[in-house]
Amino acid sequence: MISTEERLRAAAQAAARTIPDGSAPPLRLPAELPLRPARRPRWLRAGWRRVVAPIAAAVAVVGVAAVSVTVSQLDRGQAGGPASTPASPISRAAALASVPPYYAGLTGYPGQPHLTVVIRALATGRALATVAVPAPFTSFTRISGAADDRTFVLSAVGPRPGGGHEVAFFRLRFDPGGPAPRLTRLPVLAVSGSDKVLGPGLGGLAVSPDGRQLAFVVLRPPPLPPQLRVAGLTTGTERTWVWNGPGWLADNGQTVSPVAWAADSRTLAFQQGHGFTSTSVRLLDTTRAGGDLRAASRLAAAWQFAEDRTGNIALSPDAGTVISPVTVVSGGVSELMISEFSAATGRVREQAAHWRYAGTAGGQDVLWAGPGGRVLIVVGPAASPLSGRLLHDPPWAVGVLTGGTFTPLPHADAHYTDWIAF
Amino acid sequence: MKADTTNAATGRDFPGTGPGDAGAVAAVTRLYQGHAVGLIRLAVVMLGDRPAAEDVVQDAFAGLYRRWAKLADHGKALPYLRSATINGCRNELRRRVRARRQPAETVTDAASAEFAALVGEDHREVLDALRRLPARQREALVLRFYLDLSEREVATAMGVSPGTVKSTTARGLASLGRLLRERA
Numbered sequence: 001m002i003s004t005e006e007r008l009r010a011a012a013q014a015a016a017r018t019i020p021d022g023s024a025p026p027l028r029l030p031a032e033l034p035l036r037p038a039r040r041p042r043w044l045r046a047g048w049r050r051v052v053a054p055i056a057a058a059v060a061v062v063g064v065a066a067v068s069v070t071v072s073q074l075d076r077g078q079a080g081g082p083a084s085t086p087a088s089p090i091s092r093a094a095a096l097a098s099v100p101p102y103y104a105g106l107t108g109y110p111g112q113p114h115l116t117v118v119i120r121a122l123a124t125g126r127a128l129a130t131v132a133v134p135a136p137f138t139s140f141t142r143i144s145g146a147a148d149d150r151t152f153v154l155s156a157v158g159p160r161p162g163g164g165h166e167v168a169f170f171r172l173r174f175d176p177g178g179p180a181p182r183l184t185r186l187p188v189l190a191v192s193g194s195d196k197v198l199g200p201g202l203g204g205l206a207v208s209p210d211g212r213q214l215a216f217v218v219l220r221p222p223p224l225p226p227q228l229r230v231a232g233l234t235t236g237t238e239r240t241w242v243w244n245g246p247g248w249l250a251d252n253g254q255t256v257s258p259v260a261w262a263a264d265s266r267t268l269a270f271q272q273g274h275g276f277t278s279t280s281v282r283l284l285d286t287t288r289a290g291g292d293l294r295a296a297s298r299l300a301a302a303w304q305f306a307e308d309r310t311g312n313i314a315l316s317p318d319a320g321t322v323i324s325p326v327t328v329v330s331g332g333v334s335e336l337m338i339s340e341f342s343a344a345t346g347r348v349r350e351q352a353a354h355w356r357y358a359g360t361a362g363g364q365d366v367l368w369a370g371p372g373g374r375v376l377i378v379v380g381p382a383a384s385p386l387s388g389r390l391l392h393d394p395p396w397a398v399g400v401l402t403g404g405t406f407t408p409l410p411h412a413d414a415h416y417t418d419w420i421a422f
Numbered sequence: 423m424k425a426d427t428t429n430a431a432t433g434r435d436f437p438g439t440g441p442g443d444a445g446a447v448a449a450v451t452r453l454y455q456g457h458a459v460g461l462i463r464l465a466v467v468m469l470g471d472r473p474a475a476e477d478v479v480q481d482a483f484a485g486l487y488r489r490w491a492k493l494a495d496h497g498k499a500l501p502y503l504r505s506a507t508i509n510g511c512r513n514e515l516r517r518r519v520r521a522r523r524q525p526a527e528t529v530t531d532a533a534s535a536e537f538a539a540l541v542g543e544d545h546r547e548v549l550d551a552l553r554r555l556p557a558r559q560r561e562a563l564v565l566r567f568y569l570d571l572s573e574r575e576v577a578t579a580m581g582v583s584p585g586t587v588k589s590t591t592a593r594g595l596a597s598l599g600r601l602l603r604e605r606a
Contacts, residue, residue: 004599005567011548012568016463018472024458025476027451029487125497327585336583363577363584379574381583393581396574 098370099377099400099409100149102128102174105420106140113139117154119174119181122409122422129174129181137168141202145368145421147209147263150174152421154183155190155202155216167191167202169214171233188231188238190216204250204259204270207233213286215259215268217250226250228259228270228293230286241284241293247274249293258324260369263317269300271313271324278304281313281322283343301341304328311365316373319343323352323376325364333357333390336364338378338401352376353385353401358392367398368422376401377422382408446490453499454483461507467564468511470549478510504579508565512557551601558582559594566591 002010103122106114117140119129133140137158145152152172160166167190170183191201203217203226212234218227226249231238243249250258250270258271258281268286273279280302288296301322311325321340328335338353353364368377382397383389386404397408398420458479465475482503486493493499552560558580565576566587576591577584 004595004602007544007548007602008552008563008595008598009567011545011552012467012564014542014545015467015470015549016568019459019463019466019475021459024454024462025480027454027458027483028480029447029450029484334583357583359582359586363574363586363588379584395581396577396583 098375100422102149103420103422104143104152106143131172131181131183134183142205143421144205144207146207146211151211153207153214155205186233187236188214190218206259206261208261208265209263210265213265239290241290241296243293245294247272258313260313260315262315262319267319269313269315269322281324283319300343301346312367314366314369321349321373323366323369325366338364338366353380355381355383355385356388356390358390367420374402380406446487450483450487450490457500457503461503465507465511467568469514470553474514478514479507481510482506501578508561508579551598554601555594555597558590559597562587562590563594
């Protein structure tokens, strides 16, 4: 039976095929060029072909507003941020200078193969290197960055001779002035052909700051419990912890990777939750022997969340603070927060961001935490994060969050496709 | 298959220019050459009416041209055009609804006969049902399943959060399925 989605895709493609290549009418640009797109009086609106000038005015106002909000936020951020925001522990210039100069993103869209990984300069968005998924693997699936801004670890999935599929890991080293980067296959298999796994099998993925250890979650079909594994990339050792408790581990079916390392490359934070409403972050000392994950780890923070989603998490260098997106919806308003929990008490220490969104929303996310733990790269509404102002359908951006101000990164959105790592 | 509004050149190829500059004309014209057909296809999926789709896209480019000098990042020209096309389609459909309440006004209410003949009966049923959905659901479904944009890109195009895209898409698919079953 053909699904609704398939019928929709087919119908849309059929409709699109009614417009042959090269059949667009000539472009007719307006003779007058108002500096500001103003909505003109009705009697002045003469359509260039039909009575669609009102649409033009609305398009100009609405569409340009969407673009200009991002730009104006960026301008404000560079000028020092709103006066009402709390004092930053470090200067804005220092914060912006501390973010990684490069990021790596998987091209392609969710549900489609990620055939290449592209490294880009954060400041300009310029592609510095592109690396294709190596045969016989058919798609990259996840990516994580080490602390040196040069080392990334990627997972890739491909068919396994004899049936099934396997998920392998590759290291990608990038040297801005050196030869073209290439992939080195790591001696770790997440999934081999004989493993029983849920979907592609790989949940969260995080390479340690020193680039020597890889933490990843293997999702297995019930009643098999999910596993958290930590592999030594130089030693070849591997330890496995099993989550025997109820609920899910590190991946609630979302395209996020809620596993994070502290600066010591020893303490690992991972997300664990129940159903679609409650979640927690637990800390694991990865030098301990493998075994029961619940017993080996300790609860650091727990909260209820409003939407059926999790997010990426970050851990401060000293493992004292867990940073996570938290969403609360009440009375038609969504409180979108980037919350900093004390890992000792589990209490919220600070809201790094707190946007108030008119309607039901979610989707803010933590992508990177700076060495001082005070500079974050997040995804969120391109608006002042602590103003308390109710936002109505704001544009969203990838940006730097520090000291109560959010500065969208130029170009990051244009190239952000699916997975991204700093 | 990914639809074709994201692969051609973007405004990043062009230097910043002021309104009326030859550079702005050249830049917007080149964008038009690269993306107009893809955007018209997007609009025709939304509207089922080629002339209206062409108008919406024409206005989107006219809006971009007016704003060219003020766009700090010309690399965002394509996302701008996509959003403008979506908004234009939304307004066109609203205009049709308003016009239905005022029968004296001449409107293009249904898909053109030529369009209907070209897409076939089954596809037309789906497209008719699609256009009966609330605007946001319709837009989310088309951006997600026709353009194959990611949830975040759909969110950017619609000016909503990724979480909203997810829930709106799910609700839209469910509603579309229900409408199609009712017509079966």
